[in-house]
Amino acid sequence: MSNQPFYPGQILGVMGGGYSALRLVMVAKVMGYKVGAYGPSPSDDALQQADFMIIGANNDKDQLKHFAEECDFVAYVDDMINSSVIEYISQFTTVPQGQNALEIIQDRLLGRAFFDQINVNIAPYVTILGLDDVYSSIDSIGYPAVIRPIQRVRDNDSLLISRSSDVAKAADFIDTGTFVLESYIPHVREFSLIIAKGQIDRSFPIIEKQIEGTQLISAKLAKLSQPVVDEMLRIGNETASGIDGYGSIEIEFYLTDTNALYLKGIKPGICVQADLFDTVTNVDQYTQFITAIAGAPLKDVKVIQQAVLKTFEQSQLPELQTQWVLKDNWYYYGYPEPIKSKIGHIIATGESIDKIEMQLDNTEMWSEKKESE
Numbered sequence: 001m002s003n004q005p006f007y008p009g010q011i012l013g014v015m016g017g018g019y020s021a022l023r024l025v026m027v028a029k030v031m032g033y034k035v036g037a038y039g040p041s042p043s044d045d046a047l048q049q050a051d052f053m054i055i056g057a058n059n060d061k062d063q064l065k066h067f068a069e070e071c072d073f074v075a076y077v078d079d080m081i082n083s084s085v086i087e088y089i090s091q092f093t094t095v096p097q098g099q100n101a102l103e104i105i106q107d108r109l110l111g112r113a114f115f116d117q118i119n120v121n122i123a124p125y126v127t128i129l130g131l132d133d134v135y136s137s138i139d140s141i142g143y144p145a146v147i148r149p150i151q152r153v154r155d156n157d158s159l160l161i162s163r164s165s166d167v168a169k170a171a172d173f174i175d176t177g178t179f180v181l182e183s184y185i186p187h188v189r190e191f192s193l194i195i196a197k198g199q200i201d202r203s204f205p206i207i208e209k210q211i212e213g214t215q216l217i218s219a220k221l222a223k224l225s226q227p228v229v230d231e232m233l234r235i236g237n238e239t240a241s242g243i244d245g246y247g248s249i250e251i252e253f254y255l256t257d258t259n260a261l262y263l264k265g266i267k268p269g270i271c272v273q274a275d276l277f278d279t280v281t282n283v284d285q286y287t288q289f290i291t292a293i294a295g296a297p298l299k300d301v302k303v304i305q306q307a308v309l310k311t312f313e314q315s316q317l318p319e320l321q322t323q324w325v326l327k328d329n330w331y332y333y334g335y336p337e338p339i340k341s342k343i344g345h346i347i348a349t350g351e352s353i354d355k356i357e358m359q360l361d362n363t364e365m366w367s368e369k370k371e372s373e
Helices: 016-029 045-049 062-068 083-089 100-108 108-117 131-141 164-173 226-242 270-278 285-293 314-324 353-363 368-372
Strands: 011-016 034-038 052-055 073-076 125-128 145-149 159-161 181-184 190-197 207-212 214-219 247-255 261-268 306-313 330-339 342-350
Touching: 011 016, 011 062, 016 045, 016 131, 016 261, 016 270, 016 285, 016 330, 034 062, 045 052, 045 083, 052 062, 052 145, 052 207, 073 285, 083 100, 100 214, 100 261, 108 181, 108 261, 131 164, 131 181, 159 164, 181 342, 190 226, 190 270, 190 285, 207 270, 214 261, 214 270, 214 353, 226 247, 226 306, 247 285, 270 285, 270 306, 306 314, 306 353, 314 330, 314 342, 342 353
Parallel strands: 011 034, 011 073, 034 052
Antiparallel strands: 125 181, 145 159, 145 181, 190 207, 190 247, 207 214, 214 306, 247 261, 306 342, 330 342
């Protein structure tokens, strides 16, 4: 795919809504681009902030074509957008990200074949067609295990099998089609590596993140042994090189209590935890992403200070308002619509992560007791 340049003054189309799309629209405008936005709701903040909006669903070919023809190039922020939509609009405009990454993550067998090619640890798996396959395969996979459909259609589409008595539950989960039965990897730490793909790829520092269920709780720069860092970077670079297109790729990892590294998955586009780089590095994820898809040289990423990102819920707003007038090292971000139960995040900066976390702990805003209430 050609990485042709797109200059300030040209029109960037943004597909998708919510917080990430809003930030992308705003940064693109600051960089001098005119921005069009596409989505189903005219009240979405990203569409409201764009220079023009086109309303339509992702299966509305007439509106998709109209939108594509109005834009010089288009970016998507939602990794759940069907790859066929990107293939369709690419007939009428340029989509620098391409659809390759979407195809890999939306077909779990295709994704696992790709991961095998780059020599990375992934959870052992088998394909299954029905309940009999689960019974015959579960002993080789072991407990706990997870069942997922081959076609990924939403984020939370899995069934956990913790013990033999749980297998019968799969009867209601498996209806038609092909599924993947894979081992659940118990892990103690989770990480993200963000790589911007451009003329020369650039990596952001590795993020350690705390996830509960599917919700992001916190993020900070990772402290890891050099061999683990080197292996993450190897996998990240192999992944980025094996995927067509430009933009940003998030590579997610698990680390077990025995220091074994597993690949959790990959996602194209923007992720909330990478907002940490708003304050930690000399370039933020949105500027780097737009620079990559616009065909300009990417910035060399440098760490300028330490920070911790913490998400918050509606119930924490009164305490956040108290901290608003006390903390000069906190930066506040609100989401146009809640991301699961989270309505925003703060980024606290300082000399060291230990001191920042001590300051956050002293507020008791994110104590285990409060989070369980």
